[in-house]
Amino acid sequence: MLKRWRTRILLFLAVLGPGFITANVDNDPNGILTYSQSGAQFGYSLLWTIIPITLALIVVQEMCARMGVVTGKGLSDLIREEFGLRMTFIIMVLLVVVNFGNVIGEFAGIAGSLQLFHLSKYISVPICAALVWLLAVRGDYKSVEKIFLTASVFYIAYIITGVLSGPSWHEAAVATIKLPSRSAWQQRGYLFMVVSVIGTTIAPWMQFYLQSSIVEKGINIRKYPATRLDVIVGSIFTDVVAWFIIVACAATLWTHGLGAITMPADAAEAMKPLAGSYAFLLFAFGLFNASFFAASVLPLSTAYTVCEGMGFESGVNKSFSQAPFFYWLYTLLIAGGVAVVLIPNFPLVQFSIFSQMLNGVLLPIVIIFMLLLINRQDLMGKHVNSVWLNVVAWLTAAIVTVLSAILTYQQVEGFFRH
Amino acid sequence: MSEKHNGPSLSLLLGTPVTDSHGELLGRLKDVAVATGSEAGSIAGVVLKTKAGLRLVRPTEVSVMASGALVLSSREALQPLREDDNFLLLRQDLLDRQIIDVHGRKVVRVNDVDLQWFSREEKQDLRVREVEVGLRGAIRRLLLGVMPKQAIDRFARQFPARVIPWEFVDVIEVDPARRVKLKIEHERLAQLHPSDIADILESLAPAEREAILTTLDEEVAAETLEEVEPKLQKALVESLSSETAAAIVEEMDPSAAADLLAELPDERSEAILEEMNPEERQEVEDLLEFREDSAAGRMTTQFVQVSFEATVSDSVEALRVFDGDLETITEVYLVDDQEVLKGIVPLGRIVLAKPETRLAVLAEPRFITCKENDHQKYVAELFDKYNLRALPVLNDGGQLVGVVEADHVISFLRDRI
Secondary structure, three states, X not given: OHHHHHHHHHHHHHHOOHHHHHHHHOOOHHHHHHHHHHHHHHHHHHHHHHHXXXXXXXXXXXXXXXXXXXXXXXXXXXXHHHHHHHHHHHHHHHHHHHHHHHXXXXXXXXXXXXXXXXXXXXXXXXXXXXXXXXXXXXXXXXXXXXXXXXXXXXXXXXXXXXXXXXXXHHHHHHHHHOOOOHHHHOOOOHHHHHHHHHHHHOOHHHHHHHHHHHHHHOOOHHHHHHHHHHHHHHHHHHHHHHHHHHHHHHHHHHOOOOOOXXXXXXXXXXXXXXXXXXXXXXXXXXXXXXXXXXXXXXXXXXXXXXXXXXXXXXXXXXXXXXXXXXXXXXXXXXXXXXXXXXXXXOOHHHHHHHHHHHHHHHHHHHHHHHHHHHOOHHHHHHHOOOHHHHHHHHHHHHHHHHHHHHHHHHHHHHHHHO | OOOOOOOOEHHHHOOOEEEOOOOOEEEEEEEEEEEOHXXXXXXXXXXXXXXXXXXXXXXXXXXXXXOOOEEEOOHHHOEEOOXXXXXXXXXXXXXXXXXXXXOOOEEEEOOEEEEEEEEEOOEEEEEEEEEEOOHHHHHHXXXXXXXXXXXXXXXXXXXXXOEEEHHHEEEOOOOHHHHHHOOOOOHHHHOOOHHHHHHHHXXXXXXXXXXXXXXXXXXXXXXXXXXXXXXXXXHHHHHOOHHHHHHHHHHOOHHHHHHHHHHOOHHHHHHHHHHOOHHXXXXXXXXXXXXXXXXXXXXXXXXXXXXXXXXXXXXXHHHHHOOOOHHHOOEEEEEOOOOEEEEEEEHHHHHHOOOOOEHHHHOOOOOOOEEOOOEHHHHHHHHHHHOOOEEEEEOOOOEEEEEEEHHHHHHHHHHHO
16 A cells, blocks of 8 residues: 555656746746735735636646657747747847846845845855856756756745644635635735736746756657646646745735735745744745755756757757857856846846846747747647637737736836836 | 859848849749759759749849849749759758758758859859858848848958858758658768767757658668667657668667667567567577676677687688678687687787687687676676776576677766766
């Protein structure tokens, strides 16, 4: 009996891979900040977004995984081959800027989380950056994947925090499946928060990263059902974590009227007197794990994606002189991210808004390209989207596009009002 | 043209208006068609998009004006472009695609194609000179439409060019029917070292790998497959039909073939074995019996053995008729009539000895062997301790069954680093 359970668990773990990792990296400091804010400001009333978001995430991620398995090519490769050099160039420039903004967010997360343990950012950030750089350059995909999977497990920290915060389970459960009353919608900033939560959950880089990882793993179409399961499990787990972050903040900060959070570390700090030091420790540790994890993935994924699309040599198994552009881009993204976090008085918040804005511009383009590619018979053969999947996918694309546009508009407006 | 190496680039040429001699617009340049087959590599014509559809014009029928516009000698030069024409279209099939740089032995992506006007028999003709894979080609394409073409060209020349001469370009075509039609045979690629071909395969997508592997001749395909990393090896063979796979596996070294088949699902490896020659099949099946990490699992069954009584000239004859991979042979094995190993003679000694010398005289007094079931770690230790190049594997009766070669040990050791 025990043995059967063991095999079951092992089988389940064996399935976990790129899909699970990608979905988890998505809960990076920017994501955690958004979830914390929504919990702190609006309590349980935003929990209803989790289920539709999860569905959208699954639909989009599944398409990438399928394209990777069937064509054996990365998304940027396909965009280059089917839409030409100029389109690829524009997308890549946008992607680099957006991802650089995210990288800064990750390093700011590292700085913030370790400051909670009284470690100066001038020590923690450079050391972590060096570790991140080495991890990718010195490790091979197999071992790096294992490290990442282990890191994903630490997200459980947030689930435990959620439990420790002593929420009202009944209220939380009802809010998850029921749309909030009209009065909730009329709160100031509520719609903006809805849009932010959705925007932070589906990011353009994920599609490129997931597809490349799947290509690199060399998964063939017969093993595809396992990969699909990986994507689904990953998306669900990620959003369960998001749910618990919202609940933890709702049960503590919102209940006590402490709504104002501007940095992801603020939530942990504010939680300390309310939910005890264990919750504080777990929240802070979770934040560090998420930041470090995302900081390891994003710069590398960006360098790979750009080189793939533009036809530069890439890969950590190549030497610096063989793939200079790849290494320069990778190193500059990390070094730049560190520098920005360490420069005193850098307009961090404005820059993050700016990159979120470009995120909103880029995301619909990427999703639409994906939809055009995945419906091409000559590329996908019989694995093109089915009719109902297309309906769901185009609907997702349309909603995401509209929401991104709203978000971008609000941010631009807010940007100029300041 | 006076400036020979300042030919037009494909990206700048596309969209150029083409007029007749009276200046009436006939159409715009849409693509450039390159011939295949006997005329392979030369430009068959430029493709024009006219109101009546696509038309093909031989480059000798057009002349270039100072403005860059093209003028047709006569309207009769317009030929309809037929569906079944066997042309490689530069824009459609080459631009933004991956090609193999046979000289540089790697896969690159095409940014632009450099063409060149040259004079032939009093007429000017067009040819493909090289493929641009660097910044210069990219800049041209990015700026197109933003700046006037001449300005783009001048500006782009400020950047270093990374080009691949046309004769080193190997086009990858995934569609088998079209591949046959266009006669894409990868002859030049086939001349590379199998390890280099393997590296190239590893950087391609599955469909492209398959396209190349099935086009290569079976012997080259087999040697390439031996060099590909195991995971990919498995994926490649699984994508081939059993028949094609069997033809390639037959040509492989039996031990490599056995290692490969052991990795495949049972029904698949059986299907492949079924299609193989009885003789090679037997050899591979025998090897499949052994554990992969044992000496017998690592050994090859292709070695040179002669009778203990034999002379140097007998051994040279045996080498001559040996049908395995001759480069890997470092020694000749002496056996009695029961096939029991009696001595080992290094190749060097055979070369220096007189033809009538008996091999038994040349043999080492002591020699190192191992058992079929010895672990490969132990085999590696023996190689290190006794500085071996090859190690004979004996069964319980002392009979010679195979030889572990140094490269098998090296690849095993590398896996452990």
